[in-house]
Amino acid sequence: MNKLIYIFPLLLIINTIHAQEGKKEYLQKVLANLEKIESASYTSFNESWQPGDTVPIFTYSDYTNEYNNPNDSTIGASYASFKTKDMDKMTFCYDGHKRVLVYDEDKAIVEDNFTARPLPFRPLTGPFYNYTKNIIKYALQTKDNITIDLQDKDNDYFFRLVIEEETQVEFFGKAHHMPKPPFYVEPTSIYEIWIHKSDNLPYKARREMSHDISVKTITSVEFNQLSINDFSVSDYYPKGYTVEPYSYGNKAATSAPELTGKQAPEWTLNDSNGNPVSLADLKSKVLLINFTGIGCGACQAAVPFLKELKGKFNNEDFNLIAIEGWSRKEHAIQVYANNKKLNYTILNASDQVIKDYQTGNAAPFFFILDKHHIIRKVIRGYGNEKTNKEIIDAITELL
Numbered sequence: 502m503n504k505l506i507y508i509f510p511l512l513l514i515i516n517t518i519h520a521q522e523g524k525k526e527y528l529q530k531v532l533a534n535l536e537k538i539e540s541a542s543y544t545s546f547n548e549s550w551q552p553g554d555t556v557p558i559f560t561y562s563d564y565t566n567e568y569n570n571p572n573d574s575t576i577g578a579s580y581a582s583f584k585t586k587d588m589d590k591m592t593f594c595y596d597g598h599k600r601v602l603v604y605d606e607d608k609a610i611v612e613d614n615f616t617a618r619p620l621p622f623r624p625l626t627g628p629f630y631n632y633t634k635n636i637i638k639y640a641l642q643t644k645d646n647i648t649i650d651l652q653d654k655d656n657d658y659f660f661r662l663v664i665e666e667e668t669q670v671e672f673f674g675k676a677h678h679m680p681k682p683p684f685y686v687e688p689t690s691i692y693e694i695w696i697h698k699s700d701n702l703p704y705k706a707r708r709e710m711s712h713d714i715s716v717k718t719i720t721s722v723e724f725n726q727l728s729i730n731d732f733s734v735s736d737y738y739p740k741g742y743t744v745e746p747y748s749y750g751n752k753a754a755t756s757a758p759e760l761t762g763k764q765a766p767e768w769t770l771n772d773s774n775g776n777p778v779s780l781a782d783l784k785s786k787v788l789l790i791n792f793t794g795i796g797c798g799a800c801q802a803a804v805p806f807l808k809e810l811k812g813k814f815n816n817e818d819f820n821l822i823a824i825e826g827w828s829r830k831e832h833a834i835q836v837y838a839n840n841k842k843l844n845y846t847i848l849n850a851s852d853q854v855i856k857d858y859q860t861g862n863a864a865p866f867f868f869i870l871d872k873h874h875i876i877r878k879v880i881r882g883y884g885n886e887k888t889n890k891e892i893i894d895a896i897t898e899l900l
Contacts, residue, residue, distance in 0.1 A: 528651070529641065531703070534702050535633065535703075536634065538569060540566070540567060540568050540724070540725055541566075541722055541724050542564070542565065542567070542722070542723045543721060543722040543723070544562060544563070544564050544565075544720050545562065545563055545565060545718065546717070547560065547561050547563070547715070548715065548716045549713065549714065550714040551713065551833060552712065552713075552714060552840075554832070554836040556830070556832045556833065558828040563583060563584060563592060564582065564583045564584070565582045565628055566580060566588075566732075567580045567628035567629065567630055572597060575625075576595065576597070576627045576631065576673065577631055577635075578628055578674075579595055579596050580627075580628040581732075581734065581737055582594070583737075588737070590603075590605075590739070591737040591738070596734045598614065599612050599613055600623075600625060601613075603742075604749075608741060610738050610743065610745065611746070611747060612744060612745070613747040617746075617747045617748065621677075622677045623674070624673060625673055625674075626671075627672070627674055629703070633703040633706050635672050636706070639662075639672070639676045640660075643676065645670070645676075646665045646666060648662075648663045648665070649661065656697070656699070657696060657697060657698060658695075658696040658698065659695055659696075660694040661692075662691070662692040662694075663689065663691050664689065664692075667688055668680070668688050669686065669710055672692075682798050687711035691707075691708070691709040691710075692709075693709075694706050704719055704720075705718045712796065712798070757859040758879045758881070760859060760868075760876050761879055762876065764873075764875060765780065765790075765876050767779070768853070770824065770848040770850065771831070771848065771849050772846055772847070772848055773831060773834040773835040773838055773849075774835075775831060780874065784872075785816060786819065786871070786872045786899065787814075787819050787820075787872070787896050788822065788869075789819070789820070789821045789822070789867060789869055789870075789892065790822050790824060790858075790868040791803070791821065791865060791866070791867055792823075792850070792860050792863075792864055792867075792868075793823050793825055793865050795825060795833055795837050796827060796828075799864070799882060799883040800864050801841075802885065803883045804843070806888075807845065808842070808843065808845070810893070810896075811844050819896060823846070824847075824854060826864060827862070829849060830849075831849060834849060865881075865882065865883050866881055867879070867880040867881075869892065869896065872899075877895065878891075
C-alpha cells in the first residue's frame with residue numbers, strides 16, 4: 502500500500518518545573534504540547550488487573566497510528582491498531598464515523614456505526630495522546646470535585662488525578678459521568694500519567710476504578726509523519742474477509758438458545774486450584790451453569806443472587822457452576838472468588854466449551870439443566886429481579 506507521508510514540525514515546549522511554578526501552569530504546558538500533535542505512531546504495552554490482584558489478567562502489545570481529527574466532535578481523534586509494526590494485521594480501527602472490529606476466525610470485518618445501541622456518548626477510549634490530553638484538559642477546566650498532584654520523579658513527572666463524584670468518570674474523548682451500575686462500586690475514579698521531562702509529553706497512563714485497573718505504556722514514538730487526509734480504514738481490511746454489520750458480532754451468542762431441549766455438551770475444566778471437574782460428575786436434579794467474565798458488570802450484579810440461590814436448595818436437588826471465560830488465568834479466578842466470597846465452584850473455560858455452548862464468549866449466560874443434563878432453559882444477560890424470578894421458576898419447575 503503506497504502512502505504519501507507528510508511531515509509536520511512538532512513544536513515542543515521543553516521546560517522544567519520550578520519550585521515557584523504551580524501544578525496547573527505546568528500542566529498547561531504539557532497540554533500545549535499535546536495539542537500540537539497532529540499524528541503519532543507508537544508501540545504500546547497494555548495491562549489490566551482486577552483490584553486486589555498483583556498479577557495482570559491481560560497483557561498484550563500493539564502498534565497504533567493515531568490522528569488528531571477535529572471533524573469528529575465525539576472522540577476528537579481517529580486511529581488504527583495492529584498486532585505488529587509491519588501493520589499486516591489490523592486489530593481495531595476508528596475513523597470518526599465507525600469503529601471496526603476484526604474476527605480472524607470467521608474472516609470477517611465488523612463495522613459499528615453506533616446506531617445499534619443509542620447512547621449519549623460513544624463507548625470508545627481514545628488513542629493514547631488524545632486520551633491523556635482529555636484527562637489533563639479536564640483536570641484544568643472541570644468544576645467537579647477533584648484532587649490533583651504532581652511529583653518530581655527524577656527523569657519524569659508523575660501526575661495523579663482523583664475524581665470524587667457520585668458516579669465514576671470515564672474518558673471517551675471528553676469526560677463522561679457514567680450511569681450507576683446495578684451493583685455497588687466505589688465511585689472514586691483515579692487517573693495517573695507519567696510525563697517525560699525531556700519533552701514534557703506523557704508516555705504512560707494508568708486508570709483505576711473499583712472494578713478494574715488498566716495501564717498503557719508507549720515506546721518508539723514518531724510524531725507528525727502521517728496525515729489524516731490519507732487515512733482510509735478500508736486500506737487495512739484483510740483480503741478475503743467479508744464486511745458485516747455490528748449485529749454480526751452477536752450472532753454466536755444469539756444462537757445459544759437453540760441448544761434448548763438438547764443434551765448439554767460434555768466438558769472437563771479446572772477449578773481455581775487446578776483440579777479437574779467434569780459435567781458427568783455433577784449429579785444434582787437441577788444444574789445451573791453460569792458463563793461469566795471477570796470484569797463483566799452484569800456478571801458481578803448477578804453474584805449476590807447466585808450466592809443466595811446456592812444456599813436455597815440442598816446439594817441433591819440443585820448445584821451451581823460458574824465458567825469464567827474472560828481471564829482464563831487461575832490466579833485471577835482465585836482472587837475473584839475470594840473477593841466475592843463465592844460459595845459455589847468457578848471453573849476456567851476452554852475455547853471448546855465456549856464454542857460448544859455457543860456463547861461467543863459473551864457474558865453472563867445461564868444454562869439450566871435437568872438431572873439427565875438436558876438443557877431446559879437458556880437465559881442471556883442479567884436483569885436483576887426479572888432474571889432472578891425467571892431462573893427460580895425454571896429450577897422449581899424441574900424439581
